[in-house]
Amino acid sequence: xxxxxxxxxxxxxxxxxxxxxxxxxxxxxxxxxxxxxxxxxxxxxxxxxxxxxxxxxxxxxxxxxxxxxxxx
Ligand SMILES: [Zn+2]
Numbered sequence: 001x002x003x004x005x006x007x008x009x010x011x012x013x014x015x016x017x018x019x020x021x022x023x024x025x026x027x028x029x030x031x032x033x034x035x036x037x038x039x040x041x042x043x044x045x046x047x048x049x050x051x052x053x054x055x056x057x058x059x060x061x062x063x064x065x066x067x068x069x070x071x072x
Pocket of ligand 1: 024025026027028029055056057058059060
C-alpha cells in the first residue's frame with residue numbers, strides 16, 4: 001500500500017495527512033506531544049489533564065484540555 005505520496009505542488013496529499021495522528025492546524029505537520037499536566041498545575045478547578053503539543057513543522061504550540069469530570 002503506497003499511502004504516502006506527494007503532489008506536484010509539493011504539498012502532502014490527503015492520504016498522507018490522514019496518516020498523521022495529530023496534524024498541526026496551521027501547516028499539517030505532526031504535532032509532537034510534550035507533556036501532560038494536571039488541572040491543578042494550571043490552577044484550574046476540577047480533575048482534568050492538560051496535554052501540551054508543539055508542531056514539528058512550524059513550531060506552533062497547542063494545549064489540549066480534557067473535559068473536567070463533573071462530580072455530583
Ligand atoms: Zn505546524
